[in-house]
Amino acid sequence: GQSLEQPSEVTAVEGAIVQINCTYQTSGFYGLSWYQQHDGGAPTFLSYNALDGLEETGRFSSFLSRSDSYGYLLLQELQMKDSASYFCAVKGSQGNLIFGKGTKLSVKP
Amino acid sequence: DAGVTQSPTHLIKTRGQQVTLRCSPKSGHDTVSWYQQALGQGPQFIFQYYEEEERQRGNFPDRFSGHQFPNYSSELNVNALLLGDSALYLCASSSRGKLGAQHFGDGTRLSIL
Numbered sequence: 001g002q003s004l005e006q007p008s009e010v011t012a013v014e015g016a017i018v019q020i021n022c023t024y025q026t027s028g029f030y031g032l033s034w035y036q037q038h039d040g041g042a043p044t045f046l047s048y049n050a051l052d053g054l055e056e057t058g059r060f061s062s063f064l065s066r067s068d069s070y071g072y073l074l075l076q077e078l079q080m081k082d083s084a085s086y087f088c089a090v091k092g093s094q095g096n097l098i099f100g101k102g103t104k105l106s107v108k109p
Numbered sequence: 110d111a112g113v114t115q116s117p118t119h120l121i122k123t124r125g126q127q128v129t130l131r132c133s134p135k136s137g138h139d140t141v142s143w144y145q146q147a148l149g150q151g152p153q154f155i156f157q158y159y160e161e162e163e164r165q166r167g168n169f170p171d172r173f174s175g176h177q178f179p180n181y182s183s184e185l186n187v188n189a190l191l192l193g194d195s196a197l198y199l200c201a202s203s204s205r206g207k208l209g210a211q212h213f214g215d216g217t218r219l220s221i222l
Contacts, residue, residue, distance in 0.1 A: 095208030
């Protein structure tokens with residue numbers, strides 16, 4: 001089977017740093033993606049890691065360790081607009097995305 | 110540059126009816142995937158189209174079918190609608206070589222009465 005685990009909720013204050021972890025169990029691994037989704041909106045692509053290491057895109061960074069079946073999304077200098085749900089997703093062999101249940105991030109003033 | 114567009118945005122149907130949802134991919138993308146998202150859950154993969162053929166299918170019954178046209182746009186058809194089909198249906202497009210970076214449309218909210 002295939003499964004992804006991520007925390008259901010995380011709360012942080014404006015200006016802080018938050019890390020959202022994702023562990024996965026899949027038959028075959030081809031990459032880990034992260035998506036942001038605001039209430040009522042569409043998922044927005046944030047990052048994709050196919051190889052081990054850290055990928056940085058502005059205030060967001062994503063990390064992957066294939067040997068540990070683990071990745072995380074790091075959000076720095078949190079802003080109120082970062083309040084949203086964040087999903088990790090594993091890419092299957094044919095390119096389909098298998099999503100976790102999502103982490104709801106609440107940023108407080 | 111238009112992103113992924115879906116129509117309609119909202120739809121209300123009754124049990125047993127049939128529905129067709131439409132998707133135009135982002136310019137330059139040739140692969141279209143469809144996902145179903147229930148409230149409070151992550152998107153679930155339905156199927157993927159490339160070169161007008163269904164390339165992979167998730168765990169959805171045959172009531173769910175699709176099509177891709179030569180201009181890469183796509184349709185999702187659902188027959189014999191059930192109450193449990195109520196969900197947000199998302200279309201995502203990508204280029205074949207960048208399937209890890211799929212771009213989503215705003216979705217069609219389907220309600221079954």
